[in-house]
Amino acid sequence: KAGVTQTPRYLIKTRGQQVTLSCSPISGHRSVSWYQQTPGQGLQFLFEYFSETQRNKGNFPGRFSGRQFSNSRSEMNVSTLELGDSALYLCASSPAWGDNEQFFGPGTRLTVL
Amino acid sequence: AQSVTQLDSHVSVSEGTPVLLRCNYSSSYSPSLFWYVQHPNKGLQLLLKYTSAATLVKGINGFEAEFKKSETSFHLTKPSAHMSDAAEYFCVVSDHGRGSTLGRLYFGRGTQLTVWP
Numbered sequence A: 001k002a003g004v005t006q007t008p009r010y011l012i013k014t015r016g017q018q019v020t021l022s023c024s025p026i027s028g029h030r031s032v033s034w035y036q037q038t039p040g041q042g043l044q045f046l047f048e049y050f051s052e053t054q055r056n057k058g059n060f061p062g063r064f065s066g067r068q069f070s071n072s073r074s075e076m077n078v079s080t081l082e083l084g085d086s087a088l089y090l091c092a093s094s095p096a097w098g099d100n101e102q103f104f105g106p107g108t109r110l111t112v113l
Numbered sequence B: 001a002q003s004v005t006q007l008d009s010h011v012s013v014s015e016g017t018p019v020l021l022r023c024n025y026s027s028s029y030s031p032s033l034f035w036y037v038q039h040p041n042k043g044l045q046l047l048l049k050y051t052s053a054a055t056l057v058k059g060i061n062g063f064e065a066e067f068k069k070s071e072t073s074f075h076l077t078k079p080s081a082h083m084s085d086a087a088e089y090f091c092v093v094s095d096h097g098r099g100s101t102l103g104r105l106y107f108g109r110g111t112q113l114t115v116w117p
Helices: none
Strands: A005-007 A010-013 A019-024 A031-038 A042-050 A053-057 A064-068 A074-078 A087-094 A108-112 B003-006 B010-014 B019-021 B023-026 B032-038 B044-050 B056-058 B064-068 B073-078 B087-094 B105-107 B111-116
Touching (some): A005 A087, A019 A087, A019 A108, A031 A074, A042 A064, A042 A074, B003 B087, B003 B105, B044 B056, B044 B064, B073 B087
Antiparallel strands (some): A031 A042, A042 A053, A064 A074, B019 B073, B064 B073
């Protein structure tokens, strides 16, 4: 069974731009969570989607948004990029909402210049 | 509220010697606890998980962890370190509570393990 895939793996943007990251969960998994990893703040929860609905949201500004499609694939969007948004963005999938065993993808490394 | 404290940011051991990575947690409910490993430029891989069954949990690659409720600890151990164990390790607690935080993972700040030849 294929694991969680994330595209692109690397991305370079400039301040003020917006970016969209994509995540395909493990086949049959319906819940997708997103995390931001930075050296300063560590791993922080962004949001979780299940059945195309956001079920859970972390403490991030409204510039961070996401969505989930009917095939469970998910995208996250960051608008008006700031230097501090440079991070590794990790996606994780699980079979259902509230499943705490999550399977992580390799991440998207975003650099904001 | 849930939180995790990893007591050491860096641990260095020689190959073939035991590994101990320490973790304390705080949880309002009966927790699920995990250890994940992250190799450079890679995602997170689950090493093991505790979900209120046996208190001694065995994971992959020879790692194990013991849940001690009285000490609110979940330390990760391995009898003999290998060079390939060098990586960052994260202790994680999950929320079994009600409502919007159900299933959310709370990560420790990580412990970087260095293994010397």
